Amino acid sequence: MDSKPTGLVAVISMLFLFIQIICPAGNERCRGHHRSLLRPQRQQPPIPGRYNSFIQEQQHRRHPYVRALRRYARSSSRLRPLRRVRSTKRRDPIPSPRPAAATNFVATWILPYKNDVAIKWITIGNEVFPGDIAPFVAAAIKNVNTALTNSGVSGIAVTTVVAMSALENSYPPSAASFLPDLTEIMTEISSILSQTNSPLMANIYPYFAYASDPKDISLDYAVFKSNTPVVIDGDLKYSNMFVAMVDGFNAALEKINARNVVVTVAESGWPTEGNPPYTSVDNARAYNLGLLTCGGATRMRTPRRPETAVDVFLFEMFREN
Secondary structure: OOOOOOEOOOOOOOEEEEEEOEOOOOOOOOOOOOHHHHOOOOOOOOHHHHHHHHHHHHHOOOOOOOOEEEEOOOOHHHHHHHHHOOOEEEEOOOOOOOHHHHHHHHHHHOOOOOOOOEEEEEEEEEOOOOOOOHHHHHHHHHHHHHHHHHOOOOOOEEEEEEOHHHEEEOOOHHHOEEOHHHHHHHHHHHHHHHHHOOOEEEEOOHHHHHHHOOOOOOHHHHOOOOOOOOEEEOOEEEOOHHHHHHHHHHHHHHHOOOOOOOEEEEEEOOOOOOOOOOOOHHHHHHHHHHHHOOOOOOEOOOOOOOOOOOEEEEOOOOOOO
16 A cells, blocks of 8 residues: 655645445445455556546446545646536645635635535645644644635535544544544644534554454454454444444544544555555455445444444545556
8 A cells, every 4th residue: 555645745646536335225235436456456557547537437427436536636637627527526735824825725726616626625634643733733724714714615624634643542442532642632623623514534444453463353353344243342342443443533532522523534445465465455355345335225334423424535546556
């Protein structure tokens, strides 16, 4: 799995596939598409050509199977093809704690596209917690929100992305809390998210937990193959690690009085190669099908938040190498 950008400056242009875990009535499985994690490595055309062809394909579908794309870097050449796509678009800016920078960002990257591209989220920083940049994220979120309001733009949530490393403990899920150095920062951020009805985004990777401790973590638990509870946390039962990790963030939010903030999964996936035997096409297929599969008209939910559906961005849409 390729390394991901950290900090407020995104330095690589990465495409993500968003899978909204929802099945239309009558369908037995959620439909999705994930190219690099489900297929063996082979020679691929350059990413720009594949990207444009993929977007054109979606434009001609009555029911596109891609609901949204997530991007790290700003690129007008990648925004233009999305002008006629019916799906929701998401992108990550290069923010700054200065109000003028937020105003310029909105004027340059939001206003020219707001009538043609359904921009739903803006994220400020990817996995910058803990770190030197973390204390500035709340101010950047406020400034971008203010710039959007002053520009007459509504319906776009401004948030940030955290990793499991932001938690002091995640087992069992109810014991999870944010690192002591992050408690004040995350309390301020979650307060903003609550006021603006925006989600907290988290990168969830059971693969890393399993690969680092295969003796204590079963593969079935990590890739959605367990049919019985593996972790019992009080009255809550977990048969897969994915929802347990999401509930870790839910528990941490509750500890800072932010239970009403929803967790959206900004990244999740399983690598096909690079660390055998933990990485393989079969493991990736099992994991991604676990994310995509749901019964009837239901959506994926967690034991701690059975009333809240979980939305997931699937990493990644195209192989970079």
